Structures are given as structure tokens and as C-alpha cells.
Amino acid sequence: xxxxxxxxxxxxxxxxxxxxxxxxxxxxxxxxxxxxxxxxxxxxxxxxxxxxxxxxxxxxxxxxxxxxxxxxxxxxxxxxxxxxxxxxxxxxxxxxxxxxxxxxxxxxxxxxxxxxxxxxxxxxxxxxxxxxxxxxxxxxxxxxxxxxxxxxxxxxxxxxxxxxxxxxxxxxxxxxxxxxxxxxxxxxxxxxxxxxxxxxxxxxxxxxxxxxxxxxxxxxxxxxxxxxxxxxxxxxxxxxxxxxxxxxxxxxxxxxxxxxxxxxxxxxxxxxxxxxxxxxxxxxxxxxxxxxxxxxxxxxxxxxxxxxxxxxxxxxxxxxxxxxxxxxxxxxxxxxxxxxxxxxxxxxxxxxxxxxxxxxxxxxxxxxxxxxxxxxxxxxxxxxxxxxxxxxxxxxxxxxxxxxxxxxxxxxxxxxxxxxxxxxxxxxxxxxxxxxxxxxxxxxxxxxxxxxxxxxxxxxxxxxxxxxxxxxxxxxxxxxxxxxxxxxxxxxxxxxxxxxxxxxxxxxxxxxxxxxxxxxxxxxxxxxxxxxxxxxxxxxxxxxxxxxxxxxxxxxxxxxxxxxxxxxxxxxxxxxxxxxxxxxxxxxxxxxxxxxxxxxxxxxxxxxxxxxxxxxxxxxxxxxxxxxxxxxxxxxxxxxxxxxxxxxxxxxxxxxxxxxxxxxxxxxxxxxxxxxxxxxxxxxxxxxxxxxxxxxxxxxxxxxxxxxxxxxxxxxxxx
DNA sequence: ATAGACATTCTTTTT
DNA sequence: GAATGTCTAT
Numbered sequence: 235x236x237x238x239x240x241x242x243x244x245x246x247x248x249x250x251x252x253x254x255x256x257x258x259x260x261x262x263x264x265x266x267x268x269x270x271x272x273x274x275x276x277x278x279x280x281x282x283x284x285x286x287x288x289x290x291x292x293x294x295x296x297x298x299x300x301x302x303x304x305x306x307x308x309x310x311x312x313x314x315x316x317x318x319x320x321x322x323x324x325x326x327x328x329x330x331x332x333x334x335x336x337x338x339x340x341x342x343x344x345x346x347x348x349x350x351x352x353x354x355x356x357x358x359x360x361x362x363x364x365x366x367x368x369x370x371x372x373x374x375x376x377x378x379x380x381x382x383x384x385x386x387x388x389x390x391x392x393x394x395x396x397x398x399x400x401x402x403x404x405x406x407x408x409x410x411x412x413x414x415x416x417x418x419x420x421x422x423x424x425x426x427x428x429x430x431x432x433x434x435x436x437x438x439x440x441x442x443x444x445x446x447x448x449x450x451x452x453x454x455x456x457x458x459x460x461x462x463x464x465x466x467x468x469x470x471x472x473x474x475x476x477x478x479x480x481x482x483x484x485x486x487x488x489x490x491x492x493x494x495x496x497x498x499x500x501x502x503x504x505x506x507x508x509x510x511x512x513x514x515x516x517x518x519x520x521x522x523x524x525x526x527x528x529x530x531x532x533x534x535x536x537x538x539x540x541x542x543x544x545x546x547x548x549x550x551x552x553x554x555x556x557x558x559x560x561x562x563x564x565x566x567x568x569x570x571x572x573x574x575x576x577x578x579x580x581x582x583x584x585x586x587x588x589x590x591x592x593x594x595x596x597x598x599x600x601x602x603x604x605x606x607x608x609x610x611x612x613x614x615x616x617x618x619x620x621x622x623x624x625x626x627x628x629x630x631x632x633x634x635x636x637x638x639x640x641x642x643x644x645x646x647x648x649x650x651x652x653x654x655x656x657x658x659x660x661x662x663x664x665x666x667x668x669x670x671x672x673x674x675x676x677x678x679x680x681x682x683x684x685x686x687x688x689x690x691x692x693x694x695x696x697x698x699x700x701x702x703x704x705x706x707x708x709x710x711x712x713x714x715x716x717x718x719x720x721x722x723x724x725x726x727x728x729x730x731x732x733x734x735x736x737x738x739x740x741x742x743x744x745x746x747x748x749x750x751x752x753x754x755x756x757x758x759x760x761x762x763x764x765x766x767x768x769x770x771x772x773x774x775x776x777x778x779x780x781x782x783x784x785x786x787x788x789x790x791x792x793x794x795x796x797x798x799x800x801x802x803x804x805x806x807x808x809x810x811x812x813x814x815x816x817x818x819x820x821x822x823x824x825x826x827x828x829x830x831x832x833x834x835x836x837x838x839x840x841x842x843x844x845x846x847x848x849x850x851x852x853x854x855x856x857x858x859x860x861x862x863x864x865x866x867x868x869x870x871x872x873x874x875x876x877x878x879x880x881x882x883x884x885x886x887x888x889x890x891x892x893x894x895x896x897x898x899x900x901x902x903x904x905x906x907x908x909x910x911x912x913x914x915x916x917x918x919x920x921x922x923x924x925x926x927x928x929x930x931x932x933x934x935x936x937x938x939x940x941x942x943x944x945x946x947x948x949x950x951x952x953x
Numbered sequence: 954a955t956a957g958a959c960a961t962t963c964t965t966t967t968t
Numbered sequence: 969g970a971a972t973g974t975c976t977a978t
Binding site: 295586824 | 968
């Protein structure tokens with residue numbers, strides 16, 4: 235059978251397993267997605283499974299789409315009957331189908347993390363809670379963590395007064411969401427889990443339907459997701475989980491690698507298959523990745539190998555500043571392009587989104603086309619969120635988050651005082667903000683009534699086809715008008731037009747079809763789509779553009795050439811992670827993911843200085859570079875230049891000291907200078923004060939931390 | 954009530 | 969250096 239052509243032995247074994255529970259430990263680049271999709275295709279084409287019995291779940295929309303695309307290329311029959319999507323997407327689908335049983339309004343809305351934060355802030359304000367003591371961000375994090383552990387507020391055990399209060403606020407937040415008919419991301423999962431748990435007939439129904447359950451990136455599942463899978467997998471179902479413990483990089487949001495062990499034990503998994511042959515990277519790259527990850531204790535154990543040759547050495551480049559780093563990359567990319575490398579096969583990876591700015595700046599100036607993934611996404615832009623808020627009010631006028639967002643945008647004279655009155659009225663009436671409008675008197679009340687009339691008017695258009703409805707909303711709400719008058723509004727107007735296009739191009743998932751005469755269900759599913767899929771597709775998708783993204787969003791992707799930028803202590807590994815439990819190990823796995831994205835060539839870049847929070851930071855090279863055997867590396871710049879500074883590489887570069895803070899003399903040492911200390915090792919001078927016998931310098935010793943040392947006492951060797 | 958100036962905080966990663 | 973929050977002059 236040609237489906238199976240070209241599979242190696244373990245891959246073949248995994249694909250053709252009979253429908254039983256199986257755990258596949260799939261190393262980076264070992265053909266994981268191929269195994270997953272080929273297995274579905276094989277079981278269907280050999281009549282061991284029918285499409286409607288298949289449920290495949292991934293973490294990202296990109297991965298889901300990829301799987302769907304590959305499947306429809308492999309299978310002549312349609313793939314419509316299968317449920318393929320993200321955890322959140324599938325839960326949303328189930329909740330829409332059984333909204334009554336789930337205790338939700340038919341057109342319930344989804345809060346993305348920004349909406350959730352806004353909702354929490356609103357809650358704290360209405361309860362007069364001190365947001366110094368209960369920071370909204372922290373509270374969101376707390377609530378989500380509880381939900382991800384499967385705990386409702388009533389089930390949380392408070393271990394101190396502070397937490398006791400946080401649990402109370404969690405309860406109030408639950409009530410607020412329920413009243414408004416909205417759910418946040420974690421709620422989608424928890425609500426769906428509870429639905430299946432409590433409703434036996436429904437659970438039976440799905441258990442009898444889904445016989446083949448496949449999970450991608452299993453190492454990234456959290457406790458709740460695992461329990462959800464357990465509920466769904468009934469008698470006779472086969473759970474096929476693919477994962478790699480070395481690529482677990484989402485522990486910070488509740489992912490639990492322990493699920494792999496638990497799955498093996500609880501399902502008595504007989505089929506454990508390791509995919510260790512790597513088809514992606516050249517030997518040197520793989521050796522480096524293996525060397526790095528070996529520093530992590532407590533791995534399930536796995537070593538990648540390849541038949542490909544060693545390939546090129548890994549290039550290490552040190553620059554003086556982040557700007558220099560960006561310019562180096564630009565020059566290098568230009569040279570690569572001249573040699574015939576496609577730009578879209580070159581990726582620039584970084585630890586945090588903020589780093590993209592310097593890179594984008596240099597790329598833009600050089601006229602190199604590039605595409606940034608993540609960052610500000612389409613559906614997260616302010617003007618789009620405003621437009622969506624109006625649409626949400628059409629679907630559900632009790633959506634207070636949406637209401638608060640646009641009640642006075644564009645400005646219609648409803649200020650803080652009116653809103654305050656309205657919130658009070660809502661509280662005494664036990665109603666939503668919208669429901670409280672009749673209870674506000676005076677001038678503010680009149681203006682609010684006008685706004686209510688606007689919503690009624692918009693709602694009258696709800697039967698229109700989606701794109702026309704969006705058009706209607708943009709005009710009637712005054713959003714178009716507002717941005718037309720704003721001087722920087724051109725781009726925003728264009729985005730609003732793009733929203734109309736998105737609505738026109740939107741095809742509702744099957745199973746969620748609008749019915750005649752009913753408040754448009756298309757609208758509800760379009761809004762869900764906007765929340766769940768924040769608009770990954772940007773303009774210029776097909777272009778030959780450089781690919782910029784965080785290491786997190788690069789997981790699952792591969793490129794011929796990869797630059798890992800900002801490989802510095804404090805940045806990668808990130809300083810915040812060092813205080814966290816197992817934080818460094820997660821950072822190291824992140825580095826492992828980054829390195830294994832590259833097929834042919836890998837650059838590791840670091841800079842001595844970098845702007846952060848608007849001030850200069852001096853960083854040591856990342857320990858991860860040192861964890862790679864020196865034999866695999868090729869240093870493009872002299873290491874730890876004796877002068878303490880790398881020589882600026884480019885002619886048009888302004889003299890180093892003009893842009894940098896003037897190096898301060900203190901005992902012959904300067905800021906930015908590398909020094910060696912007998913006890914603390916290598917460090918960088920980051921600050922100095924005093925003079926003469928009093929002179930003290932602050933030194934970043936990386937591992938050993940930041941120290942103030944008196945020059946008269948400390949023995950420092952300039953390096 | 955609003956716009957604009959000013960100050961403060963933040964950034965790790967995402968569905 | 970942005971994005972939010974607070975204050976001040978209209």
C-alpha cells in the first residue's frame with residue numbers, strides 16, 4: 235500500500251498498530267505529524283475505522299490545519315465527519331451543540347485573555363477591592379490555574395487569608411461570567427469536562443461515537459485536558475498519544491509531562507514506540523541539541539540520530555549591541571539570499587516578543603520582506619475588538635465586557651460618572667449593565683437610552699448575511715466615521731475593511747449552521763472563531779518573506795536556516811525562570827526546541843548590551859552556548875575581546891561610545907568590561923559609583939548573580 | 954466630559 | 969519604549 239511507502243520501521247509499527255492505546259515518544263523531526271496523519275488514513279482505508287469515529291486534537295490551529303490538509307491529500311473520501319481541532323475548538327463545538335445542558339446561553343461569547351483581564355478589573359472595581367493587594371493579572375492567573383486543575387471556587391482550599399479572599403473573588407468572577415453569558419479559555423475546557431462528567435447519556439453518546447482518539451503534543455496537556463480525554467475514551471476506544479517530553483515548554487500554563495507516565499499506567503499501555511531517527515537536521519545540529527538536553531535530569535530518555543552527514547558547523551556570533559546583532563543578521567541574510575536561499579526558509583527565533591522590534595527595524599531599513607508571527611494579532615487590534623464588541627452586543631446584550639468597551643466609543647458623552655451610576659443600578663437590580671439602563675436618571679440616562687436604541691437598531695439587521703451585517707455595524711456605530719477623522723486612522727480603516735473580508739470569507743464549521751428566522755448563529759460562530767483563532771493569517775502569507783517568531787510559536791515548524799537571537803543570560807534562559815521551580819530545565823527544553831528547528835544551518839547570536847525597559851543591560855553569553863561541545867562550533871567573532879568590546883562590524887555604524895552611555899573610568903575598569911573574579915567567575919561590569927578608595931562596581935556574574943564589589947578589596951582581572 | 958499631557962509599570966512564553 | 973492609568977486644562 236503506497237500510504238506506507240518510505241516509513242521506517244518504528245514509524246510503520248506506530249501507523250499500523252491495531253486500534254489500541256499507544257504512546258509514541260517522538261523526537262524532534264522524527265516524522266510525528268506524518269505518523270499521526272498516516273495512521274488515520276491507514277485505519278480508514280483498511281476499514282478499521284470510519285471518519286465519524288475519529289477525533290484528533292492538537293494545541294495550535296496551525297497544527298490542526300496542517301493535519302487536515304495532509305489528510306485530505308492522502309484520503310480520497312472527505313474528512314468532514316472527523317473532529318479535528320484544538321482542545322479549545324472542540325470544547326467550544328461541543329458546548330455550542332449542548333448549550334442548554336451546559337447551562338449556557340445559546341450565543342455565549344468567549345473572552346480572550348485581554349477580555350478576561352478587563353472583566354476582572356471591572357469586577358474588582360464593582361466590589362471596591364484594592365487592586366494593589368489583588369493585582370488583576372495575578373488574579374486571572376490564579377483563577378485560570380484553579381480551572382486548569384479542575385477546581386470550581388467552592389472546591390478550592392484556601393491556605394491563607396489572602397488566598398481565601400482570592401477564592402471569594404474567583405466565586406464572584408464565576409457569577410459575573412455566568413450572568414453575562416461569557417466563558418474564558420479555561421472555562422471552555424472546564425465547562426465541557428463538567429458537561430460530560432455529569433450528563434451520562436451525553437457522555438455515552440460521545441464515547442460510543444469516538445473510537446479513535448489521537449492527541450498531538452501530548453506532553454503539553456494539562457491535568458484537566460487529560461481528564462477530559464479520559465472521559466471521552468470509553469469502552470473500545472483507542473487513545474493514540476504522540477509526544478516528546480524534551481519539548482515540553484508549557485509547564486508555565488499548567489502543562490504536566492506527568493500525564494505521559496499517568497497515561498501509560500492508567501490505560502495499561504502495551505504499545506510504547508520511540509521514534510528516534512531524525513529526518514530534519516544535519517548531524518552537528520542534532521549533536522548540539524542532544525548535548526544541551528542531556529543537562530536535564532529526569533528525562534524519559536531518548537537520543538536522536540540521523541543518517542545525514544555532519545553538515546556545517548554551528549556559527550556563533552557576538553555583537554556589541556542588539557542593533558549590531560540585527561545588522562549582522564541582515565547582512566548575513568542578504569548574502570544567503572544572493573546564494574539562492576529562499577527567504578521563507580530562514581527563520582529568526584527569539585525568546586520574547588519584545589526582541590522582534592530591533593530586528594524588524596533593521597529588516598525594514600534594509601528593505602527585506604519579513605513576516606512576524608504572534609505579537610499583535612489581527613483580532614486583537616483595538617479597532618477590531620471595538621467592532622467585534624458591537625457584534626457581540628447583537629448576539630448578547632448582557633455581555634458587559636463588550637458593553638463597557640463600546641458604550642462610549644466612539645465618544646458619545648457617556649463618561650465615568652454615568653458608567654458608575656449604571657454599574658450601581660446594575661448591582662442593585664442584579665442585572666447586566668444593559669439591563670440597568672432604564673434605572674439611570676438624568677442626562678446620563680438619556681444618553682444611555684440612545685445607546686440602547688442603537689443596539690436595538692443594530693439587532694434589527696441581525697438577519698443580514700454576515701459581511702453585510704458587519705458593514706452595517708461599522709457604519710451605524712460610527713466606528714468608520716471615527717477613524718476617518720483620526721489622523722493615524724488609515725491603517726485602522728483598512729483593518730476594518732479587512733474584517734468585512736474576513737466575515738465574507740468565513741465559513742461556519744459544520745454542525746453549527748444558522749437557521750432561518752433565528753438570531754444569526756453564523757454570527758456566534760464567527761465571534762467564536764475570532765476569539766479562538768486570533769488571526770494567524772496575515773497579509774503576505776504567500777510571499778517569500780523571512781520568518782520571525784518566538785521559540786514557543788516555532789514549535790512544530792522547521793527551516794533550512796535558523797538564527798537564534800539574544801542568547802544571553804537573563805534573556806535566554808530568562809531571568810524570571812531561574813527563580814521558578816524547574817524553570818531552568820524548561821528554558822533548556824525551549825533551547826532544544828529552538829536548535830532542532832534548523833535543517834542545514836544554525837546561527838547562535840548574542841550581544842553584549844541590549845535595551846530593555848528603555849535602559850541598557852549588560853549580559854553574558856547564554857550558558858546554553860557553553861553546553862554545546864566546542865568542536866561543533868565556529869566562532870564568527872573573537873571571543874571575549876581583550877578590550878572588552880567587540881569591534882563594530884559595519885562601516886555606517888556610529889562610533890560605539892556615542893550611542894552607548896559614556897564608559898565610566900573607575901580604577902581602569904569600564905562599564906561593559908568583562909572581568910574575572912576568583913570566586914564568582916566571569917562577569918560584566920554594569921554600573922559604578924564612588925571614586926578613589928571608595929570606588930565600587932556592580933558586576934553581573936550570570937550564574938552567581940549581581941554583586942556590588944569594592945575595588946579596593948575585590949580582585950578583578952580584566953578579561 | 955474630554956483630550957492631551959504626564960507618570961507609571963511592564964514583558965517570558967499562549968489557547 | 970509602549971501601553972495603560974492618572975491628572976489637568978479646556
